[in-house]
Amino acid sequence: MVKKIVLLILCLTAIASYSQSGNGTVSPYSFGGIGDFRPQTTIENQAMGGLSMYTDSIHVNLNNPAAYGKLRLVTYTAGGGHKEVKLKDFTDKESSSVTTLEYIALAFPISPKFGIGFGVLPYTAVGYNVFSQTTNVTQDTVVNQFTGDGGLNKLFLSAGYEITKNLHVGATVNYSFGNIEYQSVQSIEGVQYGTINIRESEISGYDFNYGATYTPRIKNKYTLFSSVTVNTQANLVSSNTERLGSFSLSTGEEIEVRDVNLEPSNLRNTELKIPTRTTFGLGLGRDKKWFIGAEYSLQAVSSFRNDFIDPENIAYEDANTLRVGGYYVPDYASFTSYLKRITYRAGARTSKTGLIVNDTSIHDFGITFGLGLPVGGGFSNMNIGFEYGKRGTTVANLIEETYFKVSVGLSFNDKWFQKRKIN
Template sequence: MSKKIVFIILCLVVVTTYGQNSSVSPYSYHGIGDIRAQSTVENQSMGGLSMYTDSIHTNLKNPAAYGKLRLVNYTIAGGHSEIRMTDFTASQQTSVTSLEYIAIGIPLTPKLGIGIGVLPYTSMGYNTFSDNISARQDTIANQYGGEGGLNKVFLSAGYEITKNFHLGATVNYSFGSLEYRSVQNIAGVQYGVVNTKFSQIKGFDFNYAATYTPKIKGRFTLFSSITVNTQANLVSQNEETLGSFSTITGEVIEGRDVNLDAQNLKNTELKIPTTTTLGLGFGRDKRWFLGAEYSLQGLSSFRNEFVDQNNIIYEDATTIAIGGYIVPDYASFTSYAKRVNYRFGGRYENTGMIINGKEINDYGITFGLGFPLGSGFDNINLGLTYGIRGTATANLVEESYFKVNIGLSFNDKWFQKRKIN
């Protein structure tokens, strides 16, 4: 009961403070914002692998894992990132702190488990400037800014079809809003032009998974996994205003709503293409594991009709991830360090965005520690990620980031009948 109370208090604290923008990247302007990790600290620390499953941890990206659960699992996490953005002239340091996820996994029977939770899906937050010279030799200043993001609530279920073979499915409901602002003014002119676009977005998608984890020679386990996150069909309800503002006070002098109905842009669709992930790994339970995954998303078909993004081309996105863990001696009574779970990994992602003719890639290395609490299966998980995204050429920005995640994983027993001797 005490674990439930602690978990509820943590949820209330996180929800109360939630809402802080979790992106400062100019790349979040494109698509529907930066796509968040959407996996637990444990999985993020292993290069982002979703294929590893066990009986005491929730797996947010692989619903087949819920069929393995033997204990109720409460999990919650937050993250903090330090980011350095560098272009061809200067660099800037900034940081963000955000919620990672809140979830509960529940085993209903020895073969069936479910999971529910909420987590950020995307985040947008950018503020950029540019100057150019008009044909009349006037200096035109442009400022672009945006904020918002989408959240996701999910319901998952996993079931053991036969020994070591599990199937699972998740239904996701995404919702949120994105706001884009552009401001333009000419040097020496009292008034400028401001344009604001706002999108209220919502919709469903589904995630299907299958895992097969047979024993090899009694001691080892072969891990194989396939997940298919189907196309998300999101509906965007749009608004746009256009007006003038005073360059002295910053006050909007006149603003008018743009007739989007006449342009068939009042309601548009955002189709986030299907992502397919294949994974293969090998290990010994509670001792060590090593695996790799390959993901493919048909991002070349993505379009956002409402927001003009002339400088970007989308191509299919791919991700390669490797990772694993080592536990020196999970049953050690003499050394706490031997019971710690040491996680590691790396990943390389072709994001599918080509901006100003340059591919935007993201690669990083990860490390994590799982600290046992007491004699049970509870643990505190620490994850560290260092990565680089983008390029400082072609008027773009290279982002180097260091991220720290902290997650709590509590376990409990439900639905067990009391026995009287």
């Protein structure tokens, strides 16, 4: 057991270092707020449209801590994904891709009614490179380049408890941390030097996630799934720096780039408040056979502000997301057909992201499907998920993203804290 804990700690350290150094997005829309919010669910949940309401005794649930009260086996889980993205506006098209680790976690039961879990996962990601070209009053070409890099990671500790039969509650404490760098460069035709502005934020802070599930039996054959989660306002502190100066267009060498004193404008340290998100879920299923459900989330993003990074063409509005999905298992106990033991998942989601660019609301839509492949003779499994979606629009001089994502997750089960028996 000690070896397994040490191995997990090493993995947590490795993924935190990896996710800090790489981009988790290539979206131009990641320049808003504190970047793109990454999925906070496992691959098996993502394949059902992102539903987090479904809970059982052998899988980790990253978004609903009440699920840990159901655990009966120790579970190690990790996941990663590869996304192909096509960007287009009225005149141009461009393709890009990104590969990321998405989470790693360990969960285990302490008693038949109480379980805990902990892990690390990316929280937000910034990764964009946008050009704009205009002419000035003397008809010279002015080129502006805006780039962003970085993001936040999240360490979490969760606990869930069974209050009475079929009623579970739980809580999670999250610690978010990371760095984001924003850079803008401007050059003018015929001018030897360009201007450069570099802004960097080191961000950290806490938030909490509370969840409850109620899963009564119906006619001893079906289960009604109902859930509610409340992710409280994240109170983040951003320590900021800014450098401003010029550079040589021929060599790229910085010239007279100086630190900006942010104290007079009260921007040296700023607060970022990510509004509370509330999610309600309802579904119906038959144990180890099928499940179908829906979730609705709402978040008052209109109250968000980032005083240090405040582009003129960006505003915020209240966000919401609707998810539907489910799974089907032909025969989980089949000895003759492996295909019958596979879990087949599918779903869809649609969301108003809360981001307004050029007075246009940014929406996101995706369809998902996936497979849960049994591994070995126990309850361990490998989960493969696929997602196709669109975000944004080509109107109002904006960009439309079309993406296809392939994800793979591993979920291994074990038994701890059991006394050895001698026959």
